[in-house]
Amino acid sequence: MxxxxxxxxxxxxxxxxxxxxxxxxxxxxxxxxxxxxxxxxxxxxxxxxxxxxxxxxxxxxxxxxxxxxxxxxxxxxxxxxxxxxxxxxxxxxxxxxxxxxxxxxxxxxxxxxxxxxxxxxxxxxxxxxxxVLRFANPVREFAAGFTRTEVLTARATVRHDVGRWLHGSTDWQDDPDTGGGGIVTIGLHGLELLASLLGVDFEIISSMAQVRRLQGLRSEDTAVIAVRWADGILGTIDVVGVAASESYGVSLETVNGPISLELPAADTDPxxxxxxxxxxxxxxxxxxxxxxxxxxxxxHETRAILRGIVTASALAHRVAN
Missing domain, CATH: 3.40.50.720 (NAD(P)-binding Rossmann-like Domain)
Structure with a gap:
């Protein structure tokens, strides 16, 4: 060594x-x-x-x-x-x-x-x-730009290519029981963003996953997760594992109209x-x-986010893990 x-x-x-x-x-x-x-x-x-x-x-x-x-x-x-x-x-x-x-x-x-x-x-x-996304300055600035009571619905979109799993690069991440597959590995970022903005008093309502493009994956290259907060805010997380570049987006529908955030943004720590x-x-x-x-x-916040995303994976794969 x-x-x-x-x-x-x-x-x-x-x-x-x-x-x-x-x-x-x-x-x-x-x-x-x-x-x-x-x-x-x-x-x-x-x-x-x-x-x-x-x-x-x-x-x-x-x-x-x-x-x-x-x-x-x-x-x-x-x-x-x-x-x-x-x-x-x-x-x-x-x-x-x-x-x-x-x-x-x-x-x-x-x-x-x-x-x-x-x-x-x-x-x-x-x-x-x-x-790491919750520590990006644009996320913190975005969080200061709205009041929770104004929020109607929320959506996070995560784009991060997982094609490398088919070629042996950290392919263990493609195993839902070992690495979590697309939902846990990639989708975690979307849930983290929404939870950092809206809190962890949520439950996972449903989760669906597919292999749309990258045939041979053990997990998924696309997924949609439905989330509901205790006060009635409804949210979705779109997991896109077929992407030319890495990006993360949040869109909130509020009583005053839609507001959105896209990462990477023009920042020294995107x-x-x-x-x-x-x-x-x-x-x-x-x-x-x-x-x-x-x-x-x-x-307790990290635990709630992890429990939410692994629950979403279990629902998508119909397993009791």
């Missing part, structure tokens, strides 16, 4: 537990961009993914095992594992007492979510797990990656300085 020396012993030391998706590579870029003196530490059992990370971050230090990384005295962990492994990995990291950032999706089934919930509940204040990492690093700083650590997304 390749290994290099860590740098910046007196600065933030961030441990990357797993490199299962593209997100931790981007997260590492963001950490270094925001804190050039930060040191990166990584454990990943897949040699190719590890080498790619170390080539991108030549100053990072790799570890032969998760236990070795946990013993490395880092200040925070970015966890990116396949959903069936997340709860066990979080449990292994609990004793360190440092903040944890769990990349999405943290669970792909209700069983996985229940296992994770039992682990996270006692340490919820120092756990952040969220789609998808919220920087905002999400900044929020996590603030948790890290608070822990290092002995201040109270408070996740910017409460666990």
């Amino acid at each position: 390749v290994s290099t020396s860590a740098t910046g012993a007196g600065s933030q030391a961030i441990g990357f537990v797993g490199l299962a998706t593209s997100h931790p590579y981007t997260d590492a870029d963001t950490v270094v961009a925001r804190h050039p003196d930060a040191s990166l530490h990584v454990w990943e059992p897949d040699e190719d993914r590890l080498v790619a990370f170390l080539e991108r971050n030549p100053g990072a230090r790799s570890y032969e095992s998760l236990a070795a990384l946990i013993d490395a005295d880092v200040h925070g962990f970015v966890i990116t594992m396949r959903p069936p492994d997340v709860s066990d990995v979080v449990l292994a990291c609990v004793a360190t007492g440092v903040p944890l950032f769990i990349n999405k999706p943290a669970a792909a089934t209700l069983k996985q979510l229940d296992a994770l919930d039992r682990v996270v509940q006692p340490i919820a204040e120092r756990v952040l797990s969220s789609s 998808f919220g990656y920087r905002g999400a990492i900044d929020a996590f690093l603030e948790m890290v700083d608070a822990a290092r300085e002995g201040r109270r650590v408070a996740s910017p997304v409460a666990w």
Whole structure:
């Protein structure tokens, strides 16, 4: 296994537990961009993914095992594992007492979510797990532009091509029980956007999925999810897994007319990656300085969103997971 020396012993030391998706590579870029003196530490059992990370971050230090990384005295962990492994990995990291950032999706089934919930509940204040989109400045600005009582209906549209699954690139994500398929992996962003704007007092009414274009998928390349909030707001999430480019949209029908948001927008942080990492690093700083650590997304909110999206997947596939 390749290994290099860590740098910046007196600065933030961030441990990357797993490199299962593209997100931790981007997260590492963001950490270094925001804190050039930060040191990166990584454990990943897949040699190719590890080498790619170390080539991108030549100053990072790799570890032969998760236990070795946990013993490395880092200040925070970015966890990116396949959903069936997340709860066990979080449990292994609990004793360190440092903040944890769990990349999405943290669970792909209700069983996985229940296992994770039992682990996270006692340490919820120092756990952040969220789609990065809610941290994008345009989303925050959009949220300030309407009053909830004015909203009649809501719609989120998520466009993110999943054709790579047919060619072996993170194809485990195409398995509804392992990665969640199109609904969990892609649709989560749509539910996260709506929940961040309208709250988590919702229920999933129905969910339908199809393979319209990408024959051979185990999950779906299109889906429609119906959502209802407790006060009567009705919503839908359109999941489009056949797309030339990645984009996310929200449209609200209000008593004053329609309002909408499209990402990426003209912003320095169009998808919220920087905002999400900044929020996590603030948790890290608070822990290092002995201040109270408070996740910017409460666990009960994350849990509701995860439960909603895995329920949508279960409904679409007609399984009791």
